[in-house]
Amino acid sequence: MAPGSTRPTSRDVAQVAGVSQAAVSLVLGGKWRGRVSETTAERVREAARELGYRPNLAARNLRLGRTRTVLLVVPALTTEFFAGVYTGAARVAAEHGFGVVLYPSPEGVGPAKDPFHSAQAALDGVIASSMAPEALSAIRGDQLPLVMLDSDPRGSLGAATVNLDIADGLRQVAEHLLALGHRRFLHLAAGIPSWTFDTRARSLATHLAQAPGTSLGSTRAPISIEDALTATESALAAPGPRPTAIVCDDDLLAAGAYKAARRLGLRIPDDLSITGVDDLALATAIDPELTTVRLDAELFGERGMQALLAVLEGRTPAQDAIPVELVVRGSTAPPGP
Amino acid sequence: MAPGSTRPTSRDVAQVAGVSQAAVSLVLGGKWRGRVSETTAERVREAARELGYRPNLAARNLRLGRTRTVLLVVPALTTEFFAGVYTGAARVAAEHGFGVVLYPSPEGVGPAKDPFHSAQAALDGVIASSMAPEALSAIRGDQLPLVMLDSDPRGSLGAATVNLDIADGLRQVAEHLLALGHRRFLHLAAGIPSWTFDTRARSLATHLAQAPGTSLGSTRAPISIEDALTATESALAAPGPRPTAIVCDDDLLAAGAYKAARRLGLRIPDDLSITGVDDLALATAIDPELTTVRLDAELFGERGMQALLAVLEGRTPAQDAIPVELVVRGSTAPPGP
DNA sequence: CGGGGGAGGTTGTACGTATAACGTCGTCCG
DNA sequence: CGGACGACGTTATACGTACAACCTCCCCCG
Numbered sequence: 001m002a003p004g005s006t007r008p009t010s011r012d013v014a015q016v017a018g019v020s021q022a023a024v025s026l027v028l029g030g031k032w033r034g035r036v037s038e039t040t041a042e043r044v045r046e047a048a049r050e051l052g053y054r055p056n057l058a059a060r061n062l063r064l065g066r067t068r069t070v071l072l073v074v075p076a077l078t079t080e081f082f083a084g085v086y087t088g089a090a091r092v093a094a095e096h097g098f099g100v101v102l103y104p105s106p107e108g109v110g111p112a113k114d115p116f117h118s119a120q121a122a123l124d125g126v127i128a129s130s131m132a133p134e135a136l137s138a139i140r141g142d143q144l145p146l147v148m149l150d151s152d153p154r155g156s157l158g159a160a161t162v163n164l165d166i167a168d169g170l171r172q173v174a175e176h177l178l179a180l181g182h183r184r185f186l187h188l189a190a191g192i193p194s195w196t197f198d199t200r201a202r203s204l205a206t207h208l209a210q211a212p213g214t215s216l217g218s219t220r221a222p223i224s225i226e227d228a229l230t231a232t233e234s235a236l237a238a239p240g241p242r243p244t245a246i247v248c249d250d251d252l253l254a255a256g257a258y259k260a261a262r263r264l265g266l267r268i269p270d271d272l273s274i275t276g277v278d279d280l281a282l283a284t285a286i287d288p289e290l291t292t293v294r295l296d297a298e299l300f301g302e303r304g305m306q307a308l309l310a311v312l313e314g315r316t317p318a319q320d321a322i323p324v325e326l327v328v329r330g331s332t333a334p335p336g337p
Numbered sequence: 338m339a340p341g342s343t344r345p346t347s348r349d350v351a352q353v354a355g356v357s358q359a360a361v362s363l364v365l366g367g368k369w370r371g372r373v374s375e376t377t378a379e380r381v382r383e384a385a386r387e388l389g390y391r392p393n394l395a396a397r398n399l400r401l402g403r404t405r406t407v408l409l410v411v412p413a414l415t416t417e418f419f420a421g422v423y424t425g426a427a428r429v430a431a432e433h434g435f436g437v438v439l440y441p442s443p444e445g446v447g448p449a450k451d452p453f454h455s456a457q458a459a460l461d462g463v464i465a466s467s468m469a470p471e472a473l474s475a476i477r478g479d480q481l482p483l484v485m486l487d488s489d490p491r492g493s494l495g496a497a498t499v500n501l502d503i504a505d506g507l508r509q510v511a512e513h514l515l516a517l518g519h520r521r522f523l524h525l526a527a528g529i530p531s532w533t534f535d536t537r538a539r540s541l542a543t544h545l546a547q548a549p550g551t552s553l554g555s556t557r558a559p560i561s562i563e564d565a566l567t568a569t570e571s572a573l574a575a576p577g578p579r580p581t582a583i584v585c586d587d588d589l590l591a592a593g594a595y596k597a598a599r600r601l602g603l604r605i606p607d608d609l610s611i612t613g614v615d616d617l618a619l620a621t622a623i624d625p626e627l628t629t630v631r632l633d634a635e636l637f638g639e640r641g642m643q644a645l646l647a648v649l650e651g652r653t654p655a656q657d658a659i660p661v662e663l664v665v666r667g668s669t670a671p672p673g674p
Numbered sequence: 675c676g677g678g679g680g681a682g683g684t685t686g687t688a689c690g691t692a693t694a695a696c697g698t699c700g701t702c703c704g
Numbered sequence: 705c706g707g708a709c710g711a712c713g714t715t716a717t718a719c720g721t722a723c724a725a726c727c728t729c730c731c732c733c734g
Contacts, residue, residue, distance in 0.1 A: 059690035061395035083414035285592040396720035
């Protein structure tokens with residue numbers, strides 16, 4: 001390629017192949033059957049190859065009025081959970097000729113007033129997880145097709161929602177611990193107001209209350225091991241009989257609870273049973289391995305993308321909740337005497 | 338907004354404000370000083386607000402010939418390391434009016450022949466981490482400005498590189514363990530051919546060889562806890578004297594080594610010292626806490642973005658390596674008798 | 675009183691693509 | 705032998721924006 005040259009356009013390809021720009025567009029767009037002869041088509045393809053032609057996406061997007069690109073907004077990438085969601089969404093997207101752009105919703109990155117400053121890409125739609133209401137309404141104002149993940153079906157301004165059946169997950173936790181004989185519980189909750197965590201708290205309380213003589217305390221911490229450690233330590237230091245089981249909203253919180261237990265000289269599961277949610281790699285790295293609710297992140301992403309495709313095509317997306325599964329490991333056992 | 342209406346354009350805004358489309362572009366683009374009166378400008382802004390006008394990015398990108406968007410290619414999002422890289426890169430980018438699009442380099446997602454199928458966004462440049470050579474040359478062929486992270490400065494086809502001083506990190510590990518009195522070592526290496534892992538192996542071997550009477554075995558595993566567990570278990574089952582210290586390329590591998598040690602009844606650090614690299618949250622979640630090489634992921638991302646901005650502006654990016662720091666915790670101690 | 679110049683706009687155009695609408699042959703059939 | 709039709713293309717246009725170039729007052733100065 002000549003130095004100082006700019007990127008070749010379809011017109012350059014046309015000139016080299018000795019045809020019109022329109023012919024190039026037809027051939028490279030795959031719509032040339034019955035319009036351009038096979039020999040000419042091959043000459044065009046050869047010219048494109050020779051010049052290293054790549055279509056200008058900005059021009060294509062402008063012309064077509066769509067980008068076949070969607071945005072996936074996630075709250076954080078500090079665990080592998082949302083990596084799985086992305087993988088699932090990207091797979092389904094690719095099958096339909098779409099691309100997925102990932103946007104870790106910033107606390108500190110990007111101006112709050114414009115959630116898309118960091119995603120200048122022109123978009124066809126948005127899949128949003130754990131999104132603050134004001135950002136949500138900004139998107140709605142943009143008239144962008146929107147699917148919400150793990151969000152209140154009634155509070156989403158009419159946007160489609162795709163949810164994990166997390167209420168059933170905490171039902172399974174509650175019944176598992178009750179069956180083991182536990183009666184005094186502590187709920188280590190994520191200190192974030194959000195539909196999914198509210199639902200976890202409500203479901204846990206409801207199902208524990210179905211057994212007689214149960215007590216349920218509660219404390220909350222930001223989702224980090226250190227914060228969970230201090231929150232658990234002070235909760236366990238409170239007067240009165242100690243809980244025999246701690247139900248955590250998240251595996252990271254559970255890891256913090258492990259550290260608190262160690263620091264207080266409590267053995268798991270003999271003195272204290274602990275459960276989490278997510279089934280991260282971390283869950284089998286700690287000792288004993290963690291009993292936790294496994295979430296199928298990839299399926300979650302797939303369903304999110306399928307729902308968005310449905311919206312884009314004017315169909316009504318499926319609304320059934322995604323099942324979750326309790327994985328029993330070494331961190332839960334009958335309470336000591 | 339009327340039903341069935343399409344998105345408002347700058348022309349619509351112009352009509353409502355009673356001015357020409359050019360005036361709208363000037364006002365909203367902030368280049369109206371001395372060209373449009375303040376009263377008219379305010380009328381334009383008011384009209385834009387009223388219509389909910391958002392500029393069409395595809396059109397803007399086409400017109401300007403640039404997108405102010407760069408792609409960050411990462412190998413995986415299964416740990417928080419690359420989340421930190423993104424955060425740093427996005428912060429620097431935002432300061433310069435750029436956006437960053439994240440692309441988890443697929444194994445399974447997206448066709449290999451086009452690494453950008455999933456990132457249809459038009460791009461101004463690329464920051465790539467751990468990229469396969471063929472994908473690299475595809476980008477180079479596109480004439481896209483490119484910065485490579487943690488890549489061989491001599492093998493990057495002239496692309497700029499930004500590297501962690503990981504050789505120095507492994508030097509610190511070697512000297513720490515030698516000072517504690519260890520002489521028999523096992524290197525648990527990541528089973529991935531890549532500059533950063535090759536460098537780790539070479540640096541470790543070099544610095545251990547400086548003490549007399551040392552031995553260094555080696556085994557490799559994909560970066561996952563389970564794979565590390567099995568690899569370590571069979572390495573430790575080999576005949577001959579057991580190593581007293583295992584140096585792992587990564588904290589996840591170290592977590593697998595922990596499990597192997599537990600399974601074999603070896604106590605850490607009394608029977609076996611273990612070190613990692615990364616300083617993930619996992620490092621302080623396991624018991625005992627892991628001695629590891631802390632990498633400043635955010636700084637890494639910042640430096641990568643700064644280098645790319647330099648390339649985009651025709652400057653020569655800085656080339657100094659980013660320092661790393663050994664964090665000594667409970668997983669290393671003098672070898673038992 | 676002529677005209678230079680600045681304030682406050684407008685007109686026109688190009689970015690690169692996809693596609694609708696329109697030729698122009700040669701062939702084959704009635 | 706006329707014309708309809710298929711094969712093979714081409715011409716023209718629009719997408720929405722940014723900006724260069726131009727225009728038109730009106731004020732002010734020599």
